[in-house]
Amino acid sequence: MADDNIKNAQIKITFPDGSSKEYPAGITPLEVAESIGPRLASDALAARIDGRMIDLNAPLNENTELAILTFDLDEGKKIYWHSTSHIMAEAVKKLFPNIKVAIGPAIDEGFYYDFDKETPFTPEDLEKIESEMQKIIEADLPFCREEMSKDDALKYFGEQDENYKLELIEEIEDEAISLYTQGNFTDFCRGPHIPSTGKIKAFKLTSIAGAYWRGDEKNAMLQRIYGVSFPKKAMLDDFLERMEEAKKRDHRKLGPQLELFAIDNEVGAGLVLWLPKGAIMRNIIEDFWKEAHKLFGYELVYSPHIARLELWETSGHTQFYTENMYQPMDIDEMKYQIKPMNCPFHMAIYTSRMRSYRELPIRWAELGTVYRYERSGVLHGLMRVRGFTQDDAHIFCTPDQLLDEIKGVIDITLYLLHAFGFHEYDVYLSTRPEKFVGTLEGWEMATKALRQALEDKKMSFKIDPGEGVFYGPKIDIKIKDALGRSWQCTTIQVDFNLPERFDLKYMGKDGEMHQPITIHRALLGSLERFFGVLIEHYAGNFPVWLAPVQAIILPITENQYDYAKDLYKRLKGEGIRVELDDRSEKVDYKIRDAETNKIPYMLIVGKREEEANNISIRKHLVGEQGTQTLEEWVKKVKEEIEKKGG
């Protein structure tokens, strides 16, 4: 009878758009969705009430805010993928009954499930698993939630020898835990899940990889299967197409193809050779970078590639950074170390003489090449290498100047990134880790300054708690590449450690010695990584100001060679990076070649152009642009270069 009372009661449900409506208590989110429309009801995957996610069949007994989660929402996607991982686990358990299951979460694009299996999965296994999954999906099995006491759950999974589940359950503090069952598979899971397996309309298992239990290399290696799923076949097709497109943009493919860089086994893994065309681009990037730094009040410095080991002991690198440092070498009975960082040199420049508060802030920048040992498995094209050039700088300032200096760094960062066509990135503020140097007040002050600077610059950011470096809090700006991976380029770090270790001082207005604050920052990060990101960002179709070859002259027949050579000389004289294709080939062929080489402008000259003393312009990926005189075109393209367009 008590139930009836609840059922007769009315509750108020508020929707995301702010509207609200009365419903009988005990109604489920699915029923609410049905009352709104059949389309929503069929798209509904789960629900969110007051910030908590629940199943569609969970009764609502109190006034609440309610959002119906569909695949269009990130939360909906995650639930959808997570449910697919359960389906995959069921299929795997059916095919390989002795396997043990570990965890199977949703990730940014899809899901995975880790299994403990003696022998790794094969591609054939994946096909079998896929068809088993298809059966489960076609059976449209409901996902059923069940609550159990912790003890019962331990007993339940203990009987099945699911030791990974036991380990997870043991760590749960709640007394009751939830289990989800679909078909013959029951998993310990917080949920929620989609109503039934039939909601999965298209899926694909994408790859197999080893992964350590709980991501710790001391633990057992598990077999991980990655997959992705969608409510429409077309969405899966789009996804696969996007992966293909990403592959085409891969800088490791485009780099050698466009003759930008090479990595040669004989030279060594993770060591980059900049080919002439890549080197031209690097020069342009460096020149622009130097100009920008002068503009923003930096001075440029240089420092050596090696230094006595004592310097690295002073800086603390031998203590905190040995794993990434190469072996020191013996010179004149002293140890010298190839540099993994530039910082100590800039400290040494600071201490090269007495400093006054009048000099601060000091901003010293250097394109400093460093060498770091990276484990072989982490090397990745230009993105992760063993020798690279950081666009490094150190700012020495007083506490009063800190906020303005950080804002200044953000300004120059955005100035640079915008010029290179980057307008989207994720910003993180990393706070104090467990192990740290310096005082709590110092950390507090610096973190506040970093936060304040971001807020003043109206940049949205996320907090990365405890992810700061031991020597100070930092701001990281990450650029996303074509494969969806985030690459950290910009890092702005406050450093309490080095000023202390190098005993940096300045004479204050008060006649006393004070210690300056140091900001360590790299904006592009490293030229290598940034170049890799740049290649993928533009898919090799660089804007004119960056393109290694800006234009190519394509004479139609030999009769125009003299005219073409004259044009070539004049363009060279104008500082345009131009080539002349005087091979005895048809224009079609030369055009195709120029297009595949992604040269921004093709200047086609035949009999007509020579007679009219003009050129026919074709733009890469766009097509014919009509004719212009050389002067007109040069003026236009110079403007384009000037404003870094294209």
Place this chain on the structure above:
RNA sequence: GCUGGAGUAGCUCAGUCGGUAGAGCACAUCCUUGGUAAGGAUGAGGUCACGGGUUCAAUUCCCGUCUCCAGCUCCA
């Protein structure tokens, strides 16, 4: 470093159940002088990643190493 996969011409890839290899593109020479994404002929080009082992014989089978790829872990 770990797990799995891979390494054949500059590139993309065939192939050899053990008898030292082939195509297309690119390259060179010649023919062709063609108007907006591939004209034709001929030619050159390979220690089949490297080092061992088995064998009359290894690019092929076995072991090891290196590198690359997908991840894990760690970072600019």
